[in-house]
Amino acid sequence: MRGVLLGRTVVIMLLAAAPLRAQSQLTIVAPAAPGGGWDQTARVMQRVLAKVEPGTSVQVDNIPGAAGTIGLARFVQSERGNPNALLVTGLVMVSGVITNASPVSLSDATPIARLTGETEVIVVPAASPHQTLGDLVEAFKKDPGSVSWGGGSAGGTDDLLVRLLAEQVGLPASRVNYIAFAGGGAALAAVLGGQVTAAVSGYGEFAGQVAAGQLRPLAISAGERIRGINAPTLRESGIALDLANWRAIVAPPGLSDAEHDALIARVTRMANSEAWKEAIGQNGWDDLFLAGAGFRQFLLAEQARVSAVLQRLAATDAAGPARFTLAVTPTTVPNATVVIFGLLVAGLGAARLRVHAPAVSPSPGRRMAALLGLALLLQPILLLTAGFVATSTVMFAITAAAWRGVRPALGTTAWDVGVGVIFATAIFFVFTVGLGVTLPGSSLFTFPFSLP
Amino acid sequence: MADLWLGFVVALQPINLLWGLAGVTLGTAVGVLPGIGPALTVALLLPVTYGLDPTAALIMFAGIYYGAMYGGSTTSILLNTPGESATIVTAIDGHQMARNGRAGAALATAAIGSFVAGTLATLALSVTAPLMVRLALAFGAAEYFALMVLAFVTVTTVLGGSGARLAGWVSLLLGLVLGSVGIDGLSGQARFTFGIPYLLDGLDPVIVAIGLFAIGETLWVISGGPGEDHVLPVRGSLWMTREEWRRSWKPWLRGTAIGFPMGALPAGGAELPTLMSYAIEKRLAARPDEFGHGAIEAVAGPEAANNASAAGTLVPLLTLGLPTSATAAVLLAAFQQFGLQPGPLLFEHEPRLVWGVIASLYVGNVMLLVLNLPLAGLWVKLLSIPRPWLYGGILVMASLGAYSVHRSAGDLLLVALIGIIGFVLRRIHAPVAPVMIGLILGPAAEQHLRRALSISQGDWSVFLTRPLSATLLVAAAAIVVFGVSRGRPAPGRIEP
Numbered sequence: 010m011r012g013v014l015l016g017r018t019v020v021i022m023l024l025a026a027a028p029l030r031a032q033s034q035l036t037i038v039a040p041a042a043p044g045g046g047w048d049q050t051a052r053v054m055q056r057v058l059a060k061v062e063p064g065t066s067v068q069v070d071n072i073p074g075a076a077g078t079i080g081l082a083r084f085v086q087s088e089r090g091n092p093n094a095l096l097v098t099g100l101v102m103v104s105g106v107i108t109n110a111s112p113v114s115l116s117d118a119t120p121i122a123r124l125t126g127e128t129e130v131i132v133v134p135a136a137s138p139h140q141t142l143g144d145l146v147e148a149f150k151k152d153p154g155s156v157s158w159g160g161g162s163a164g165g166t167d168d169l170l171v172r173l174l175a176e177q178v179g180l181p182a183s184r185v186n187y188i189a190f191a192g193g194g195a196a197l198a199a200v201l202g203g204q205v206t207a208a209v210s211g212y213g214e215f216a217g218q219v220a221a222g223q224l225r226p227l228a229i230s231a232g233e234r235i236r237g238i239n240a241p242t243l244r245e246s247g248i249a250l251d252l253a254n255w256r257a258i259v260a261p262p263g264l265s266d267a268e269h270d271a272l273i274a275r276v277t278r279m280a281n282s283e284a285w286k287e288a289i290g291q292n293g294w295d296d297l298f299l300a301g302a303g304f305r306q307f308l309l310a311e312q313a314r315v316s317a318v319l320q321r322l323a324a325t326d327a328a329g330p331a332r333f334t335l336a337v338t339p340t341t342v343p344n345a346t347v348v349i350f351g352l353l354v355a356g357l358g359a360a361r362l363r364v365h366a367p368a369v370s371p372s373p374g375r376r377m378a379a380l381l382g383l384a385l386l387l388q389p390i391l392l393l394t395a396g397f398v399a400t401s402t403v404m405f406a407i408t409a410a411a412w413r414g415v416r417p418a419l420g421t422t423a424w425d426v427g428v429g430v431i432f433a434t435a436i437f438f439v440f441t442v443g444l445g446v447t448l449p450g451s452s453l454f455t456f457p458f459s460l461p
Numbered sequence: 462m463a464d465l466w467l468g469f470v471v472a473l474q475p476i477n478l479l480w481g482l483a484g485v486t487l488g489t490a491v492g493v494l495p496g497i498g499p500a501l502t503v504a505l506l507l508p509v510t511y512g513l514d515p516t517a518a519l520i521m522f523a524g525i526y527y528g529a530m531y532g533g534s535t536t537s538i539l540l541n542t543p544g545e546s547a548t549i550v551t552a553i554d555g556h557q558m559a560r561n562g563r564a565g566a567a568l569a570t571a572a573i574g575s576f577v578a579g580t581l582a583t584l585a586l587s588v589t590a591p592l593m594v595r596l597a598l599a600f601g602a603a604e605y606f607a608l609m610v611l612a613f614v615t616v617t618t619v620l621g622g623s624g625a626r627l628a629g630w631v632s633l634l635l636g637l638v639l640g641s642v643g644i645d646g647l648s649g650q651a652r653f654t655f656g657i658p659y660l661l662d663g664l665d666p667v668i669v670a671i672g673l674f675a676i677g678e679t680l681w682v683i684s685g686g687p688g689e690d691h692v693l694p695v696r697g698s699l700w701m702t703r704e705e706w707r708r709s710w711k712p713w714l715r716g717t718a719i720g721f722p723m724g725a726l727p728a729g730g731a732e733l734p735t736l737m738s739y740a741i742e743k744r745l746a747a748r749p750d751e752f753g754h755g756a757i758e759a760v761a762g763p764e765a766a767n768n769a770s771a772a773g774t775l776v777p778l779l780t781l782g783l784p785t786s787a788t789a790a791v792l793l794a795a796f797q798q799f800g801l802q803p804g805p806l807l808f809e810h811e812p813r814l815v816w817g818v819i820a821s822l823y824v825g826n827v828m829l830l831v832l833n834l835p836l837a838g839l840w841v842k843l844l845s846i847p848r849p850w851l852y853g854g855i856l857v858m859a860s861l862g863a864y865s866v867h868r869s870a871g872d873l874l875l876v877a878l879i880g881i882i883g884f885v886l887r888r889i890h891a892p893v894a895p896v897m898i899g900l901i902l903g904p905a906a907e908q909h910l911r912r913a914l915s916i917s918q919g920d921w922s923v924f925l926t927r928p929l930s931a932t933l934l935v936a937a938a939a940i941v942v943f944g945v946s947r948g949r950p951a952p953g954r955i956e957p
Contacts, residue, residue, distance in 0.1 A: 350634035
């Protein structure tokens with residue numbers, strides 16, 4: 010009787026949750042954590058699209074990791090043929106695909122449009138002897154190692170700019186003493202404190218200090234001068250190079266031509282709206298809108314340029330002589346720890362063998378723990394196939410049952426399942442409806458009733 | 462001070478009080494929910510606040526930030542599931558206190574300690590911000606590395622406690638190995654990733670902590686490892702006893718003193734001050750052997766340090782426009798959305814806004830204390846849930862926490878594997894806390910070392926010729942030489 014009641018509760022809850030799926034939905038995947046440029050682009054698009062297409066509900070999904078290549082791989086695989094999904098991408102992903110040896114590249118997605126860009130700027134502290142880019146480049150050519158360049162993560166836009174600059178002035182890219190920091194903020198602190206000779210980052214990161222006169226901008230990487238920035242371009246300074254930290258939108262592979270054109274039209278309409286222009290100004294981005302075939306060509310050119318410099322860099326890194334004596338290479342510390350760890354474990358194991366601990370026969374508790382451990386290992390698969398509520402109910406019940414298998418406790422397994430369903434459903438609603446965080450749950454709700 | 466007065470005039474306007482209250486309530490809620498950190502919440506709310514007055518929106522965001530710091534400790538103490546990296550250390554002894562029936566006291570010392578630290582650190586923020594900035598900028602890679610050495614030397618007290626010193630080192634090295642997984646930040650080279658894209662970004666400390674603490678402990682308890690079930694009903698006073706007050710106030714102050722300056726360092730982070738506070742409290746404690754088994758100092762100190770460092774991160778954010786944590790980065794984006802450029806000129810151009818936000822932090826701390834002390838009584842009731850369901854709930858919340866950090870099923874597999882490792886470590890009587898120390902400090906120390914050597918072009922003398930770095934290294938050496946006799950293990954206790 011009780012079981013029937015519980016079962017009925019479950020069915021009613023599932024039915025109540027079924028209409029959760031919205032009709033006209035567009036998903037924008039930001040392949041980065043909240044707060045960064047890709048995430049901001051996605052969220053500004055979300056806001057603008059709400060005005061331009063009032064009927065559409067736009068959802069932003071963050072899939073961070075490995076310069077966006079994890080988000081790209083998942084997007085290309087799981088959204089194939091979906092005309093209602095977009096991915097934010099940019100220059101950093103182009104190099105991320107190469108440095109991370111990602112099996113999926115941007116060529117696997119469908120290009121839609123380039124949206125915005127930010128110019129890079131090379132700065133020195135106000136007290137630095139280098140007054141112009143010419144001064145800095147001269148010092149760099151004389152003794153490349155003595156000029157340290159601070160910037161964001163290795164392989165990112167800042168790194169690329171300095172390597173390209175080195176090649177332009179006739180030095181191999183590997184001679185750059187590039188100091189990678191976790192993001193532009195840490196690089197800013199390093200250059201303000203005079204820890205590095207110069208720093209490279211998006212202009213926005215340094216704008217406050219430039220305005221306050223604490224940093225001197227030597228050159229910007231944009232092709233032309235930008236209003237409000239009192240610095241020459243690289244070309245004006247005699248270096249034939251321009252680079253923008255551009256951001257763009259791509260769609261999944263496998264779209265029909267009509268679907269492809271429709272998406273380009275939608276994004277174009279958005280990019281031409283007043284709200285979008287206003288948002289671009291607010292965030293200090295440059296409007297670099299370029300759609301369709303033009304963007305496809307631009308993407309190919311950027312891929313070629315970036316992979317060329319990275320390949321030359323990798324080649325010289327592998328063949329080059331040791332730059333420093335007593336060097337700590339990227340592998341020194343990890344290898345040393347693994348060796349010491351191995352020795353310690355071996356030592357501990359030997360000590361244990363000598364003590365000769367009596368073999369303990371597996372107790373019921375040990376068996377229950379093993380059962381639960383197995384369930385935990387299978388949980389990811391269950392979550393992706395059966396959804397959050399079912400998975401959590403199962404895990405809840407297994408844990409409770411494992412507990413009960415060892416010692417006496419109140420309740421029965423039927424109760425465990427009932428409490429688990431209520432608990433899991435409540436959490437599901439708090440997260441998806443209350444907080445707008447997606448859990449793999451809609452698949453559960455559609456699964457038994459196979460709604461479209 | 463006139464500026465601060467102006468700030469209070471702004472912050473005490475009824476509408477701003479309301480936004481502040483909304484922020485701290487929301488912050489406490491997201492702090493309690495696993496895997497939903499303040500960064501994600503502020504990012505989710507950014508588009509909503511677009512039409513709002515910037516001062517009101519920023520007061521709310523600052524409230525969320527502080528509120529999440531309060532709320533995060535709750536899950537650490539009750540469920541052994543840290544919600545964010547700043548509360549990882551709290552879980553070590555906080556949950557043991559809960560199992561000893563002192564959950565109320567643990568929550569209270571966390572809340573009051575957070576209030577004390579938050580208020581003092583906000584005071585420090587309004588008085589010493591320009592000075593702190595100069596100190597922060599003097600920290601280069603060499604200084605950071607010296608600081609890491611000092612941290613390592615201090616925290617080695619956490620390694621043992623019983624005869625099983627060697628086991629503590631095994632845990633530490635395991636943490637170091639786990640910490641070096643992923644793309645090397647300096648060269649972009651992948652290490653120990655075995656061609657698995659998931660591993661490229663390394664292992665998230667929060668996920669490892671959830672696995673080690675929540676999952677590992679659940680497996681251990683179910684296997685009957687600790688003998689009888691130790692979770693005692695709440696005993697004694699629900700609040701702190703006189704003895705617990707006496708043991709808490711000094712750690713609160715010390716935690717504040719450690720947390721605020723480290724939070725202000727551009728590469729300090731929230732984990733380092735909490736770890737340092739834990740280690741220092743253990744060194745200074747009358748009974749260091751209680752650490753790991755529910756010592757109130759080990760909750761009071763780190764909780765104070767964590768809140769003080771949250772105030773510290775506002776120093777570089779407001780004065781330099783320099784975000785030093787994920788939440789600060791999102792706050793920076795919020796400033797920019799409103800067309801404000803944090804930096805040296807912000808104080809001059811927008812004094813009402815800056816001082817309004819700072820004053821609202823004082824107000825927010827009072828609100829949080831009023832909100833959290835009664836809540837502690839409510840949370841403690843959670844522990845009277847029947848054991849099978851309590852552990853079922855812990856397991857589900859831990860899995861959800863692991864999943865929702867990056868919304869990746871891979872994290873669930875990782876948390877299961879780490880949970881099993883946590884079980885094995887408990888089985889061989891190795892302490893689990895050193896794994897977290899290695900995981901957090903190891904990669905940071907290595908990066909700063911290589912960065913310093915790269916800037917100096919391979920010259921190792923840089924660590925000794927720079928005065929600040931040399932001072933820190935001398936302090937570390939002094940601890941090694943003179944501090945060995947302190948914190949000698951009491952015999953006969955088995956590590957958790």
